[in-house]
Amino acid sequence: MPIININNKKVHIQELNKGAEQTVVLIHGMFSNLSIYYFNIAPVLAKKFHVVMYDLKSHGMSERFEDGYDLDNMSSDLIALMDELQVEKVHLVGYSFGGLIALKTALQYKNRINQLVVMEAPDPHDEKARGIIDQYSKEFLEHYVANFTDTTKVQMGKRQMEKNHRMYEFLFNKTSIKADMIKEKDFLSKADLSELNIPTLLLYGSDSNCKQTGEFLNTQITDSQLELISGDHNIPIQEPTLIAETIADFLSKTLSKTLT
Template sequence: MPIASLATVNLNYLQFPAKTEVPLCGDLVLVHGLAASLGFWHLSIVRSLSVLCRLIAYDLRGHGRSEITPTGYSIPQMTDDLAALLDHLGLERVHLLGHSFGGAIALRFASRYPERVHSLILADVRLRALQPYHRLRDWIDWPLWRPILQQAGIELNDMQPEGGYELLTAIARAHSPETNTLLPLFQTPAGSVRRSGAAHRWLQLQETTSVRRDLRVSDGLSPAVLRAIRTPVLGLYGERSPVMPTARALYRLCPHYELHRVRHAGHFFPLTRPRRLVNTALRFLATQSGVPAHLEHLFHDADHEHEHEYEQEPASLFATF
């Protein structure tokens, strides 16, 4: 895999060509969330989106095959990483698709460099200014998850303000690749944990870097900053996601914001409902790029072409997480 040697970090990335000689919608950059990697983006998603775009997926600093540095894990610093990567690749203007923490990076990038962003797709993103607390007790399905996690030996204070972060770390500590501990609970996102060692990588970040301190640094995305964003934004959120309060607040704040809810889905819907992500994203990208009506059959056909590759809905805890 290619490595971009930037001023402050070496980032791993992949490029996927568009299916047309000239991409109809230009370049789309995929930004994953915490404790994941570029492998979060299922191959069927990449193949389907490539009917309109050339795709670039990369590993965040300290994730996947990118370099682990002692510091540099705040949203402002990771936004600088994204800007440096685009400079390295010679990309002046792109579409951005970010999941969770990756979506916050994408929003910060759009606020800092509006001239470099055609459009934004935010998949289940939480912003602290709009949703200060992320307590497990407030999550719709916490009464279901709590006894299952307790059975696996995970006890958490459900009033912690950063419950999602603590849950992620607790699961990483409890997961054993040798015995597949927690895999039945954690099937959708943890399939990649078992293959890539993402759980070990996440714990390594906790123990050897400033990531905990850096994640408390302000992301700079105040309501005033969000109101000033003129970039077209598509918000895609699982209807059972714990970060729906952010979705509703963005709808009120952002002047060019389109909100779609994914039924019966939670935070990891790009993995459990990839078809919904692809269909909605393609229509949005085509609209923002002015794709002629006579070419719309290309992205209507994309879903059917890779239909057999989409994952079935898993019988796991994380179908609605």
Template sequence: MPFVDANGTRLFHRTSGEGPDVVLIHGLGASHAFWYPKVAAELARHHRVTAYDLRGHGRSAMPASGYGAAAWVADLEGLLDALGIRGAQLVGHSWGGLIALETALRAPRRVAAIVVADSRLVPARRRPGRDALDHRSLERLARAGTAPPAAAGGAFRPFGGWGMGRRSAQRWLDLLAATSAERELERPGFATTAQLSGVRQPALAIYGERSFALASGRRLADTVPDCRLVVLPRVGHFHPAVSPDAFLASVDGFLRR
């Protein structure tokens, strides 16, 4: 069944392939579809790959609360339990990478290795208006994304275009309006950069050369003991979707190691 009950909520997932378990974790405002058609399919050639929708996203349920670090981790642990996965290699993009790191700290026996794709570490003190692609900027993009696109093509942007993009945009607006997500995302409770020195699993930090989050990748490589940084040229924050071949070239080799 594509749905499982985990941590008091209902999560949608897709699983394919055979081999060591890999779990793909998307970012805020996205869904498991972020990893399709290419990344999930290619990784499934050598792994059992599970991509799931975070609570409040995609086809998963939208509970009234539970949008902080502890709940994200408990959701993932519940998913692993429901699918009979004792430990997994976690691949997370943006917010999903923060969930992967937090899970490695809170439930280390469940995590064999981590890929952090363009995650921006949450600063200890927020400066208004300075956070790129936080929940406030995603709300602005979602409101633009629910209207017909001005033109086809162009650079990748969240909620762009028709179809799934427009549905995802409306889903994000519903999440902010109907739940405590907006308040909880202000102080999500993720580990500080210094606390990430406690991550003991092998880690790959893979960032776009043009990404606003690149400085976080460098901090991860300096802080996490067994972490290698890869910077992909000529791409930005959404490089797993925009340039999947370059992303897979580094990730597949790391996971198969």
């Protein structure tokens, strides 16, 4: 269980294929943890890339904090993580709220990002889109338990289940995470996305409440392509292999064009 100190916070990380030349950083969504990638998506990407996953503050096995969930703070944590790992530039993949963190980081630190994958990022201004996070968190927990059992061949114990539920109770009820997201409600409308000259893949579920946000981003980000995956907001759970292969194909093809 690797724990490193980032901006005076204890952060849980996992790395695969450390020897690879190119690094991909995977950012999970609100109320989940890095296991959304660890079981199915990261191993596919690790065939070609050094993969870095980390638990956001108060998520998974990272240290708990009551505040600091705005996009500026979350982006700062990500850059500090890269600095700690001595990685100058990365390919950035963000899912749901993690997609907003990825966008914010790419806008603020353009020289640190090679390529960008935004998956099911919601519009913080859309109350319905914010509401799906609650439902998503419940489905994620079920997915996490199932994959833990399938992967480790060990039934998750009562103590581990209770620990996970306590974490979600803390996030829901004792942090500023929802309030901070509401404060970011004008992020997409005020951001100058046309300045984002980074190859960008937008992955959204064909039946997702967030699909319109993907279509909007596609009109605003010059070098972007939108791909719809069968499913809803939970496409990393519903189609993990397809998601992984689509991301790997995008990164590899775009990277080869950049290098030639």
